[in-house]
Amino acid sequence: MDAYRRYYVPCHAGWVGPTVLLCIYGFCSMMRPIEPFVTVFLTGTYKNLTTEQVTSQVIPVWTYSRAVLLVPVLLITDFLRYKPVIVLQSLTYVTAFLLILVGSGVHSAQLAFFFYSIAMAADVAYFSYIYSVVPPSYYQRVTGYVRAAILLGYAAGASLAQLLVSFGVPLYYLAVMTLISVSIALITSCFLPMPKTSLFFNEAYSVDQTKSSVDVNNSESWDFWVKSVTAAKYAGMMFRTLILDCKKCYSSMAVLFFCIWAATGRCGFYQVSSYVQVLWVYIQPNNFTAYNGGVDAISTLSGAAASVAVGHVSLEWSVWGELVLGGFTLLIAGALFLMDLTGNIWISYTFFFLFKTVYMPLTTICTFQIAKKLNRRRYALVFGLNSFVGTVLQSVLTAVVINTNRGLNLRVTDASNPLILFQFIIYASYFAAISLLFTVRGVYTVFHMKAARRSETTTCSPGSSHSPKTC
Template identity: 45%
Template sequence: FVESPPVSDRTASSPAHKAIKHGMFPTAVLCVYGFFSNMRPSEPFLTAYLMGPNQNLTETEVVNKIYPIWTYSYLVLLFPVFLATDFLCYKPVLVLQASSLVVTYTMLWKARGLLAMQLLEFFFGLATASEVAYYSYIYSVVKPTHYQRVTGYCRSITLLGSAVGSLTGQLLQSVDNVELFHLVIITLVSAAVAFIAPWFLPMPKRSLFFHKSPGAAEDEACSRSSTSRTLQVEDSEGVSMPEGGSRGLVEVLQMLFDDFIQCYRCRPLLTWSVWWALVTCGYFLVLNYAQALWETVRSSRDDIIYNGYVETLSTLFGALAALLVGYLPSSWSMWGELVLCVLSLLMAVCVFVMDLLKNIWVCYSLYVLFRTIYMLLITMATYQIAASLSMQCYALVFGVNTFVALLLQTLLTVIVVDSAGLGLDVYTQFLIYGTYFAVISVIFLLAGLCKLTSTRRSKEEVLADVQTESNSPPNGEMSVL
């Protein structure tokens, strides 16, 4: 007879336990959550819904008084939610995000009036700020060797959910003539399904900053030393904190500040991060107010609109562009700034032409091209930044870049969009956004030219040194008279 293993051993060897241990179950649950939380059939028609008979708001109220609240909320909540996500070990913040989405679409369904819609934008800003929990949870429950694969799963499923939602909304609206009011209800149902998923996720035992396991601390020390950062490790088997230890808030903030200084001393990383922040700011502005531009060019009250098809195509082309980045044979270390210059200029042209021609089909086509270029470049920037960073610094740098982008977006929103500032109409706004991208293009043109000049001078100096050494007699050789 073979002695049966203890109950605890049998449980540990069960298929369910192995799935949880290797991250398969949490990844699957997270993908379900990502799909349904991003499947929003009403999203492409939000401006039309707010300005339609259901809400009966004016263009000025929607563009200049309601939409800016999302930007302000996102900016204010981003850093506190980032810290809370790590301190609470991700899962509670995922539940908070799911709850915020349910509240958002419940209010969009039931609430009426300017103040209610502004409060709705606050909850949507909270949900957006909480996305950090979705993209960082999985790293606490799977091994580092699986990071790339599970990141691909989670990001792909959100794009798929967004594309399916946009396509579903367009088909229901244009083929079956379903009212926008019902699309909001379908979106609410999808958010309610998404709300169920996070409750089934296992609670992580560690996090990136506040709660570190010994193995994680050792991995962190190894990754820091591999990137030539000046941190001291007492011995190869020691760890920086005791088992089960946790850092305090002050210690975490000091560590984040030290990492921030070390990371941004790297010139290539700083270059890509500056581009990231500048262009993401403009990208958010164009996305936020594109529907308002389309509604002005072609009103949904008078004609059929195809916003859903456009959002679906732009999402799919963006995903395809992101996949193609790994196959582009280019020397980004040499020509990166000039590539950013040319493609940022193309984004500026897209915005200018959309604004000046005032043709809905031109607007649709250039919007798809605009988003595709951004997805191509932001994926490229993500790869360039992440290539030499540990997971901890990866989260920090991307968080800082997003925060700077939101800070710039808030500044432009206050000045250009908000009724408390200039409160410009949507056509004038897009003229300014196009100019903004043109300025970015000029900045990186100058940076690229300076880099090429510096590189050429360095090569000339090296060649001059080589020639000098070749012309000088060898050591110990004496000239004969």
């Protein structure tokens, strides 16, 4: 046992051990071969659900549940110091795919998507954990490793799915492989070291507890009362800090607009990704040898490469960033319009590839522009709030477009009337509206910045009455 400890502790004491474990966890939790074909699996002979049931009863459960769960998970993640939430995430992944594999009926599928929503809401723990166990000097390197592991896991799962489906392997075995992969992630999460401190919540609570236990009598009831009062005061202090931090973060118009795109873009991306398989089922029904997995894998890798390329683009993002977002968001809207109007599966695949390839670098631009202007302590808060706003918007969009009782109840497509406003036309219009907003804002920013610089140049020109210090 002593020999084991001598070997095990140094690995966790540095940055290598936690990073390796987190990369293994990220790869295995994201390698889910059944996902590119989950709609086909649910509507096929395995589960015998109708496309209408999957569209209006099953998938919306994931959207609504995630909107409800995101705030509680965000609040407890830092307080619990990340690891318990990561373990919960892997456990809910296992439960979700176990239900998809062995369950039957609409209620079983809804329960599976509910557990899946818990896992997705817990993503904030995964992305925050690494910064609490490694020194700041390794942040950039570790972030690259972790994100690479996630993308490789997703691409590997989609590629494996496509390869097996092309060789006629039943989808049931893809579900089994997915369950095995997330089970390995669950085992790996148990070996992650527990962070000693959190990023946002400091140790004031524990210090107050220690002082209280020293100063008061040994009476258990009195000690419990003091601890309760201390906890209540600490909770109030932290909520006030959260409100003040939110006010500081969103007081900058530049940060605010990048956050708006991050939230609205996330909403549209997940809405399209959730229902694109349903669209493909309508375009090419009963096509077991579809290339959903291949398209998903290639578009993920292409988007990742584009995101890396954006990091090396030499551009004054504070001036041109909003205009870039507006222009490329219009490209996304056009891709979605054409994806829905075409009756050819290969053209639809091509435009989905374009959609995903363009979206990923745009969200990368928003991420590093927001991060540049924020204190490190506020990263989890702002990114968590952006995710929450995006999820709430997604819930509203789902209620309006999908809900069978009160919404528009628009079908994904209808071969008998291709000119009607279909579901993906709504999504395309949504991105077109975002594009218009950011194009107008981008043009204003460019002219405003240029006017400010001309004014500054004129003020500081030779012969002006201003002193050099003023200039």
